[in-house]
Amino acid sequence: MRKLALLFIAILAVSTVCTAAEKPPSAAISVSDFSRLTVFGGYSYLYLSNGEPGGAQMPTAMSTNGWDLALAYNINRYLGLSAEFSNQYASDFFGSNNLISGAGINHKTQVHNFLFGPTITHRTRGKLTPFAHVLFGDSRVSSEPSIVGGETIYYATSRTARNSWAMAVGGGADLKVNDRFSIRMTQFDYMHTNLNYNDWMASYGVGVTGLPTSQNHFRYSAGIVIDMF
Secondary structure (H helix, E strand, O other): OHHHHHHHHHHHHHHHHHHHHHOOOOOOOOHHHOOOEEEEEEEEEEEEEOOOOOOOOOOOEEEEEEEEEEEEEEOOOOEEEEEEEEEEEEOOOOOHHHOOOOOOEEEEEEEEEEEEEEEEEOOOOOOEEEEEEEEEEEEEEEEEEEEEEOOEEEEOOOOEEEEEEEEEEEEEEEEEOOOOEEEEEEEEEEEEEOOOHHHHHHOOOOOOOOOOOOEEEEEEEEEEEEEOO
């Protein structure tokens, strides 16, 4: 995680230097030079952690893939308010498919994030626009197990889902294509959630204690940015 954080800081630093080199800092930007409302949509990768220490019986993290959609209202050329919605999927739940050998258990995992917060953007007349944000909201993790027997799939009677407070701190850089479209080349986020796995196991009728109640995740997103008006 430390290496990823250093990589993120380096990318932001390079983006800022490149942007500054394209135009002198004295170049003014009028209200008409930036969009009040922007929309982002694209691919999102989430490295999902369960908060367990290394060496646990089950894997401590897994990869999920999905999409990310964000709306930003820009108050001025530096400060904006963002609303972000993302969804990631995986065909497992931290190695549960292989936990019981020969049982034929499959899991479908979904992660929904609803986050809101301020975004700071460094705008110049250049093509590269770096930004940083701090987002807060809700994260919902759900798991749907099924048992495969012969040619029949018997789905569990209940789908387990839990909500948690969530926070995302990160940023990235957009490359302007024209007056309407930009490419979000990179968006890196450190995410924190407080999912209580003791409560999760209790929903299966398993009374355990001492399981993780906080998790740290890593997310990468890339896609298209549209300046609406």
